[in-house]
Amino acid sequence: MNDQFRSPAADTLHAARLDRLAEIAVRVGLGLKAGQEVVITAPIEALPLVRRITEHAYKAGSSLVTTLFSDEESTLLRFQHAKDDTFDNATGWLYDGMAAAYKSGAARLAIVGDDPSLLAKQDTDKVSRANRARSKAYRPALDLIVGFDINWTIVSAATPAWAKAVFPEVSEAVAVAKLWDAIFAASRADLDDPIGAWNTHNANLHARTKLLNAKSYATLHFRGPGTDLRVGLADDHEWNGGSSRAKNGVVCNANIPTEEVFTTPHKDRVDGFVRSTKPLSYQGTLIQDIEVKFENGRIVESRARTGEAVLNKVLETDEGSRRLGEVALVPNSSPISQSGLLFLNTLFDENASSHIALGQAYSKCIRNGGSMSEQELAAKGANTSLIHIDWMIGSSEVDVDGVTAEGEAEPLMRRGEWVTQ
Amino acid sequence: MNDQFRSPAADTLHAARLDRLAEIAVRVGLGLKAGQEVVITAPIEALPLVRRITEHAYKAGSSLVTTLFSDEESTLLRFQHAKDDTFDNATGWLYDGMAAAYKSGAARLAIVGDDPSLLAKQDTDKVSRANRARSKAYRPALDLIVGFDINWTIVSAATPAWAKAVFPEVSEAVAVAKLWDAIFAASRADLDDPIGAWNTHNANLHARTKLLNAKSYATLHFRGPGTDLRVGLADDHEWNGGSSRAKNGVVCNANIPTEEVFTTPHKDRVDGFVRSTKPLSYQGTLIQDIEVKFENGRIVESRARTGEAVLNKVLETDEGSRRLGEVALVPNSSPISQSGLLFLNTLFDENASSHIALGQAYSKCIRNGGSMSEQELAAKGANTSLIHIDWMIGSSEVDVDGVTAEGEAEPLMRRGEWVTQ
Numbered sequence: 001m002n003d004q005f006r007s008p009a010a011d012t013l014h015a016a017r018l019d020r021l022a023e024i025a026v027r028v029g030l031g032l033k034a035g036q037e038v039v040i041t042a043p044i045e046a047l048p049l050v051r052r053i054t055e056h057a058y059k060a061g062s063s064l065v066t067t068l069f070s071d072e073e074s075t076l077l078r079f080q081h082a083k084d085d086t087f088d089n090a091t092g093w094l095y096d097g098m099a100a101a102y103k104s105g106a107a108r109l110a111i112v113g114d115d116p117s118l119l120a121k122q123d124t125d126k127v128s129r130a131n132r133a134r135s136k137a138y139r140p141a142l143d144l145i146v147g148f149d150i151n152w153t154i155v156s157a158a159t160p161a162w163a164k165a166v167f168p169e170v171s172e173a174v175a176v177a178k179l180w181d182a183i184f185a186a187s188r189a190d191l192d193d194p195i196g197a198w199n200t201h202n203a204n205l206h207a208r209t210k211l212l213n214a215k216s217y218a219t220l221h222f223r224g225p226g227t228d229l230r231v232g233l234a235d236d237h238e239w240n241g242g243s244s245r246a247k248n249g250v251v252c253n254a255n256i257p258t259e260e261v262f263t264t265p266h267k268d269r270v271d272g273f274v275r276s277t278k279p280l281s282y283q284g285t286l287i288q289d290i291e292v293k294f295e296n297g298r299i300v301e302s303r304a305r306t307g308e309a310v311l312n313k314v315l316e317t318d319e320g321s322r323r324l325g326e327v328a329l330v331p332n333s334s335p336i337s338q339s340g341l342l343f344l345n346t347l348f349d350e351n352a353s354s355h356i357a358l359g360q361a362y363s364k365c366i367r368n369g370g371s372m373s374e375q376e377l378a379a380k381g382a383n384t385s386l387i388h389i390d391w392m393i394g395s396s397e398v399d400v401d402g403v404t405a406e407g408e409a410e411p412l413m414r415r416g417e418w419v420t421q
Numbered sequence: 422m423n424d425q426f427r428s429p430a431a432d433t434l435h436a437a438r439l440d441r442l443a444e445i446a447v448r449v450g451l452g453l454k455a456g457q458e459v460v461i462t463a464p465i466e467a468l469p470l471v472r473r474i475t476e477h478a479y480k481a482g483s484s485l486v487t488t489l490f491s492d493e494e495s496t497l498l499r500f501q502h503a504k505d506d507t508f509d510n511a512t513g514w515l516y517d518g519m520a521a522a523y524k525s526g527a528a529r530l531a532i533v534g535d536d537p538s539l540l541a542k543q544d545t546d547k548v549s550r551a552n553r554a555r556s557k558a559y560r561p562a563l564d565l566i567v568g569f570d571i572n573w574t575i576v577s578a579a580t581p582a583w584a585k586a587v588f589p590e591v592s593e594a595v596a597v598a599k600l601w602d603a604i605f606a607a608s609r610a611d612l613d614d615p616i617g618a619w620n621t622h623n624a625n626l627h628a629r630t631k632l633l634n635a636k637s638y639a640t641l642h643f644r645g646p647g648t649d650l651r652v653g654l655a656d657d658h659e660w661n662g663g664s665s666r667a668k669n670g671v672v673c674n675a676n677i678p679t680e681e682v683f684t685t686p687h688k689d690r691v692d693g694f695v696r697s698t699k700p701l702s703y704q705g706t707l708i709q710d711i712e713v714k715f716e717n718g719r720i721v722e723s724r725a726r727t728g729e730a731v732l733n734k735v736l737e738t739d740e741g742s743r744r745l746g747e748v749a750l751v752p753n754s755s756p757i758s759q760s761g762l763l764f765l766n767t768l769f770d771e772n773a774s775s776h777i778a779l780g781q782a783y784s785k786c787i788r789n790g791g792s793m794s795e796q797e798l799a800a801k802g803a804n805t806s807l808i809h810i811d812w813m814i815g816s817s818e819v820d821v822d823g824v825t826a827e828g829e830a831e832p833l834m835r836r837g838e839w840v841t842q
Contacts, residue, residue, distance in 0.1 A: 037510070044490065047465060054495045058502035064510040065499065069465065069490040074475045078486065081479035089458070089485040093525065097518025104514065 014180065021155065021189040022052030024256060026060055028198045029153030030107045031243070031252045034061030037106035039098055044069045046111045046157035053109065066101075068094070072118050072161065075284075078130075079122040087129040090137035099141040105248070108145060108152035115161030116344035119284030128313035131283050135317065135386040146388065148244070148364050151252035156183055156347055165344050186257040186336050186348060202253070205242030208261050211420070212239040217402035220327060221409060222274065222354070224398035226291060231327050231356065232269025234381035236367040239263045247370055259336060259351040262328035264365035266381030268297040270324055276304075277353055278392035281344045285310040290391060297323050299358075314358070320385030326357035326365070332396045332416030346390050354394025354413070359385035435601065442576065442610040443473030445677060447481055449619045450574030451528045452664070452673045455482030460522050463532035465490045467578035470532060487522075489515070493539050493582065496705075499551075500543040508550040511558035520562040526669070529566060529573035536582030537765035540705030549734035552704050556738065556807040567809065569665070569785050572673035577604055577768055586765050607678040607757050607769060623674070626663030629682050632841070633660040638823035641748060642830060643695065643775070645819030647712060652748050652777065653690025655802035657788040660684045668791055680757060680772040683749035685786040687802030689718040691745050697725075698774055699813040702765045706731040711812060718744050720779075735779070741806030747778035747786070753817045753837030767811050775815025775834070780806035 026032050038057045042050050047069075054065045102108060119127050145152055158179035160172050166182075167175035184190045188197045216237075222229040241261035243253045276290035287307030292299045299322040304311045315322050330337070330353055337352035361382035363369035369377055374384060394400075400413040411419045447453050459478045463471050468490075475486045523529060540548050566573055579600035581593050587603075588596035605611045609618045637658075643650040662682035664674045697711035708728030713720045720743040725732045736743050751758070751774055758773035782803035784790035790798055795805060815821075821834040832840045 034504075035507070044465065044468060047492065050492070051494055051498065055498045055502055058499060058504075061504055061507075063503075063507040064512065065495065066512050066515060067490075067492065067495065069488075069492075071468065071471070071488065071490075073472055074486070074488065077472065077476045078479055081476055082484075083455075083479075083482055086456075086482075086484040091485065091487050091522075093518045093521040093527075094487060096521065097514045100514040100517065101512075106514075 017184045026056040040067040042111035045159040090133040092137040102144040113157040113159035116281035148246040151250035202242035209239040218405045219403040221401040226275030229272040229274040232266040234264040259334040260328040265324040267383035270294040277395040325361035325383040353392040357390040359387035447477040458527035461488040466580040511554040513558040523565040531575045534578040534580035537702035545730045569667040572667045572671035623663035630660040639826040640824040642822040647696030650693040650695040653687040655685040680755040681749040686745040688804035691715040698816040746782035746804040774813040778811040780808035
């Protein structure tokens with residue numbers, strides 16, 4: 001195989017799919033409303049996708065599209081050359097600006113393609129301090145996102161560093177092409193009628209959440225190798241999945257791709273132990289084989305084969321960082337899981353596997369949660385934190401039961417698959 | 422000549438000079454203070470220079486370096502695809518964020534490399550509305566820049582579109598290489614001791630401003646083909662040139678390169694007619710052969726061979742856009758002028774020629790102006806506007822006299838050169 005150049009036919013196909021992914025991002029992901037401003041965040045390598053999205057957004061009537069590009073090399077230069085006393089700084093002025101844009105009606109479109117190991121060799125203390133400062137400064141904008149005040153979406157782009165991490169055995173050019181193909185397939189951008197396919201997919205996910213909401217289980221019970229975990233669900237929890245309506249009235253798909261149904265655990269009612277089933281790529285650090293023990297909702301023991309220091313620093317972020325803010329169910333037969341790829345990227349790996357998230361809960365996963373105060377949400381069991389970090393605990397070896405308020409266990413998943421289709 | 426690849430030796434030389442330009446930008450341009458945040462704006466094609474500057478800034482002790490990249494193709498997509506009723510929008514939230522950064526101590530570093538004809542084929546009305554909305558939204562940040570509340574600098578990068586406009590007869594790769602060489606030469610990045618060379622250059626410019634300040638002329642009189650213009654100077658005007666101290670105490674060179682000495686005209690005391698001597702590239706429109714007539718400081722007639730519609734829209738921006746905010750003297754023997762190149766970029770072309778600027782005056786060109794109110798500055802004759810647009814009126818055919826308060830004319834420049842060296 002020629003490493004350096006695709007054939008003209010392959011180039012044409014790639015361009016068509018890239019354009020289709022952009023259309024999905026604008027129409028399915030954001031559900032963009034005419035007259036709405038769009039704020040895009042993107043790695044600089046995603047420029048061709050940014051341009052396709054920009055065009056589709058303007059064609060859909062966007063009032064203004066602005067992209068904030070990030071450059072991982074510049075981030076690395078900071079850790080290599082900045083003075084030690086500077087790592088508690090963050091660009092609060094920029095995050096405040098983004099929050100102001102959202103408040104005045106802008107939609108948020110994030111393109112991700114992080115190098116999973118960017119900061120692997122950098123000083124853990126500096127990395128943790130920088131992450132913490134960033135989380136704190138980003139909070140006002142994040143609140144509007146996790147609270148679904150606005151329509152938003154995350155899509156991905158195959159950057160060279162990410163592609164080489166997923167496909168280390170081939171050249172960079174081949175790896176990028178392979179990763180793009182995997183992204184197109186997972187995002188349904190390889191289909192002739194991607195918008196129709198997304199409508200069907202959303203309907204399926206809505207049917208699943210309807211079933212689970214009717215059951216209103218008190219607890220989910222996960223069992224598998226290294227895992228025996230009871231995740232109590234928040235009072236008045238609601239299951240979500242697929243498209244949903246933000247508070248600004250716009251229906252959006254917050255993740256492209258998405259295969260999960262998810263809800264809010266009770267912050268004080270998680271007990272037992274759990275082992276991660278896929279590596280977690282967190283801010284440039286790869287955290288593998290996490291094992292933690294919960295008591296009354298709180299992580300009381302934690303270890304990891306790699307990245308343990310970063311994991312433990314993350315858990316120290318605040319009171320809520322040791323508790324769960326999300327639990328999600330994904331069948332092992334999901335297309336992303338069946339691709340057999342480890343994407344080293346949460347957007348994909350969380351959609352290949354059931355998972356839990358440390359930190360902040362989504363208010364929309366509590367009935368009427370969108371109009372509740374933080375105190376009211378906490379009373380229902382919803383967790384609060386500067387962080388929200390998903391990690392994967394499902395596999396073909398994991399069973400899940402739904403346990404009713406009366407203590408009756410009903411099989412939900414067996415060997416990673418839904419018992420009821 | 423091989424169009425596509427430079428030799429390895431040329432690559433090494435280019436990399437060394439790029440790094441030297443970055444060092445000049447940080448040490449001479451910003452005069453960066455340890456602990457200071459840096460906000461960079463840059464075209465996406467300037468990424469290699471951004472990375473070099475980022476490293477030098479961190480090495481100099483910067484607390485955080487953030488780059489806001491712009492993409493001209495995305496700008497063009499707006500004019501091609503956005504709905505007509507959206508062109509009065511601007512990213513106020515982003516400019517407000519930048520202003521907040523400057524207020525909290527950040528330095529500002531702009532990298533420019535605009536395509537001079539980006540918007541040449543776009544609808545003039547849309548372009549003007551977008552420019553006006555941008556100028557208005559940018560005002561809070563611009564005030565801190567033109568008022569020298571902070572240290573700032575502008576440097577340039579050879580982008581493909583700009584390079585092809587300057588060197589249309591060669592391939593893009595050759596054009597980019599030639600433009601980089603011209604930038605390195607004009608910015609003194611091709612010298613072995615660029616910092617020392619800048620110190621000498623700044624001393625020369627300071628000596629010239631000292632002479633002119635001692636003279637304290639009432640009026641400058643420009644004469645040449647199509648030009649007979651009397652530019653009254655503001656009361657208590659001060660000449661500036663080369664490095665200067667911002668209000669935050671940091672000594673910076675606001676333009677790299679810079680060859681000009683400049684001061685504030687009196688907004689009501691400009692009379693006569695003037696013809697531009699070089700094309701003006703303004704927000705993607707090339708405005709050529711401008712001819713205007715002034716009465717009592719105000720432009721009462723205006724025409725241009727190309728871009729006249731954009732020029733006239735600019736003049737309608739506000740009351741101050743028809744009046745002058747700056748007058749600058751540059752000898753025709755300046756290195757940039759002697760390169761014989763038309764850069765189609767104000768940063769270079771204004772340093773090849775004496776020039777005037779429509780719009781906003783610099784308060785630092787009035788004695789103690791930095792601590793005066795807008796009313797006090799206006800009483801001295803300083804102009805106010807949303808715009809500040811330099812255009813070139815000097816050449817080897819233009820003479821300049823300094824006229825004293827008593828009406829006595831003294832020759833300042835003859836055939837474009839200083840009479841007193």
